[in-house]
Amino acid sequence: MYIPTLNDMLAARARIAPFVHRTPVLTSRILNELSGAELFFKCENLQKAGAFKARGASNAVFGLSEEQARRGVATHSSGNHGTCLSYAAGRRGIPCTVVMPRTAPQAKKDAVKGYGGTVVECEPSTTSREAVFAEVVAKTGAEFVHPYNDHRVIAGQATCSAELIEQVENLDAVLAPIGGGGMVSGTCLTLSNLAPHLKIYAAEPEQADDAYRSFKAGHIISDDAPDTVADGLKVPLKDLTWHFVRSFVTDIHTASEHEIVDAMKLIWKRLKIVMEPSSAVPLATILKNREIFAGKRVGIIITGGNVDVDKLPWN
Structure with a gap:
């Protein structure tokens, strides 16, 4: 198993520069008040093809x-x-x-x-x-090209958090949704090297919580067919992503289907952006665990915006 390095991330950043956007970071006073934290949303829903991937x-x-x-x-x-x-x-x-x-x-x-x-x-x-x-x-x-358990893919995803820490100074933590763990692994790769003081949290649906249970058990636990509105988070961890999760993630928090949909509606209303249910899970877990994030500067990766607008989860 080849574990990608900081040099792999830097090489990826140069290689993909002509083909991806440097996505913006948005903030919301209302969401800050609701969470008790300063939230900085890295908008990969505005990425090429609509997702960090x-x-x-x-x-x-x-x-x-x-x-x-x-x-x-x-x-x-x-x-x-x-x-x-x-x-x-x-x-x-x-x-x-x-x-x-x-x-x-x-x-x-x-x-x-x-x-x-x-x-x-x-x-x-x-x-x-x-x-x-x-x-x-x-x-x-x-x-x-595996969706996440591939060193080339993880090195590419790692470029997102490299941009984030350039765009927002003095962060205390970064949150990303977790399914198979590609974005979380990339975040771990970059931050463990460039900002090792930052805490890295992962967010997962309660109805697809195999990463949470794996993290608590100390070994990979896989669900074959979980059912959640966050359709992008249904896949299990694999050996390469598990390496990063167990080595560098501070904790994994979960949210209910209702909490995910409510957080998604909040982001649509307050940030005025289209994003999918998977992207709402981090905010849902922050609102559920305000005491952990209160007073902190927190980066949140909005992972994608490819939602079927004819089948929004609150309809």
Whole structure:
């Protein structure tokens, strides 16, 4: 298992610069008052292809040799990684195949296709996803770019927090949602090297809390098919992301479905941005644990904005 380093993050930052945005940081007086903290929202919902995963996908795609690139890339994804890998592959002019759960939001399936990717559907479980994906790779010979358990992807995601600590000085903590742990791992990679005094928290739905239970147990616990409105956080930790989580994360907090939806509505109303339920989980956990964050300067990574506006969770 290759563990990416700070040099990998710096190389990724240079490699992907032409293909990603330096996303803005937003604040809200009302959200500060509600939380008792100073909150700084890093808006990766405004990233290329609508999610932070454009960073890791671009680093993986543009780091391929010419021979690897000719065979194309493939992945399995509930949405954003597949969309972003299709985006990056399209920029390089190579094919991309994405295995997606049949229950994934239609908006995310359409986004993959819109960037030129091919969608192959599977059942909404980790077991089905991996079995169908094995068939795709055997047929195409494509380079597998894992959604999160890939050192190239983690190095790319790590560029987000590198920007954040340049944009906002004197942070006390950074929060990100956790599913498979790619963004959290990238955050750990950067901050453990460049700002080791910062605390790193992860936020997870109660109904998909395998990372929380893994963190408390000291070993990976996987759920095969969790059910939550935060569709981007249904996947389990893997060995590489678990390394970063157990080594550098201060704690993992969870939020209920109701708390997640309420936090999502607050962000839509107060920041005036479109973001998906997964991105609301950090704010939900801050509001639930005000005593931990009160008086602190806290960075929150808004991970994506690819939501189906015809199926908003409060409708």
